[in-house]
Amino acid sequence: MTTTTAAPKLPAGRTVTLGASRIAYEVKTYFRQGDSVFFTFLFPLIFLTIFSVAFSAASFGTDSSGDKVTAAEFYLPAMLAAGVLLSGLQNMSIDIANERSDGTLKRLGGSPLPVLSYFIGKIGQVVVTGLLQSGLLLLVAAIAFRVELPTDPAKWLTFAWVFLLGVSTCAVLGIALSALPRTGKSATAVIIPITLILQFISGVYLSFSQLPEWLQNFASIFPLKWLAQGMRSVFLPDSFKTLEMGGTWNLAGVAIVTAIWLVVGLVACRLTFRWIRKDS
Numbered sequence: 001m002t003t004t005t006a007a008p009k010l011p012a013g014r015t016v017t018l019g020a021s022r023i024a025y026e027v028k029t030y031f032r033q034g035d036s037v038f039f040t041f042l043f044p045l046i047f048l049t050i051f052s053v054a055f056s057a058a059s060f061g062t063d064s065s066g067d068k069v070t071a072a073e074f075y076l077p078a079m080l081a082a083g084v085l086l087s088g089l090q091n092m093s094i095d096i097a098n099e100r101s102d103g104t105l106k107r108l109g110g111s112p113l114p115v116l117s118y119f120i121g122k123i124g125q126v127v128v129t130g131l132l133q134s135g136l137l138l139l140v141a142a143i144a145f146r147v148e149l150p151t152d153p154a155k156w157l158t159f160a161w162v163f164l165l166g167v168s169t170c171a172v173l174g175i176a177l178s179a180l181p182r183t184g185k186s187a188t189a190v191i192i193p194i195t196l197i198l199q200f201i202s203g204v205y206l207s208f209s210q211l212p213e214w215l216q217n218f219a220s221i222f223p224l225k226w227l228a229q230g231m232r233s234v235f236l237p238d239s240f241k242t243l244e245m246g247g248t249w250n251l252a253g254v255a256i257v258t259a260i261w262l263v264v265g266l267v268a269c270r271l272t273f274r275w276i277r278k279d280s
Helices: 014-032 034-054 070-103 104-109 115-144 155-179 184-199 213-219 223-235 240-241 251-272
Strands: none
Touching: 014 034, 014 115, 034 070, 034 115, 070 104, 070 115, 070 155, 070 184, 070 223, 115 155, 155 223, 155 251, 184 213, 184 223, 213 223, 223 251
């Protein structure tokens, strides 16, 4: 049996500096992986385009002025929430599972790199790519599909905290979930079905109000439903809140449930993350 010598502790400032340098490295590595860019970064944009074109003649309701809500307006908040999930949970869990399988984590574990610096790099990469992805979605929606974006600063403040809380939570949960696949080759087969099911039951691809009540209650256990609801509160007219559970946007519930999952993810990371699997 081989043992890994614990790396000496570095000053806090040095740990943060190493983490910042890891962010740049992780972002470069991310955009060099064509499959990751397609299935996580561009996937929500592709679906927004498909839905906006396919349902261009459909009516999704009206705003306070009586104007028709288009498919692009209806699906934009859903795709923003899906992007947070894909960039955070799906990308993170598959990426770390592959690094554990190919020996990257083992090599890092034998280096002076602190675990905190590694996490800063990973979570920072998710925040950066998530911001770029959201910006691209908003840009395409506004220019290509003429979606009128909010002008109220309070709406953008809500978007900011929902995004940051959501992307942090999904990233932490992704780190914890990376312990589930036994090998890097099985990571995609294990993780993608989980994220797909969450998207279908959380009001991303299907209108949440049209789902059975028992399924709505089940989806409410997980953070994606709340992230999608928070995004809808920003980009959909206030009249649409009557379609939500309880007839309100319930932003307090969005914050509380997502924060609970953030804590759960942090605890799970502390208990499960290892440079090398126990059964290796």
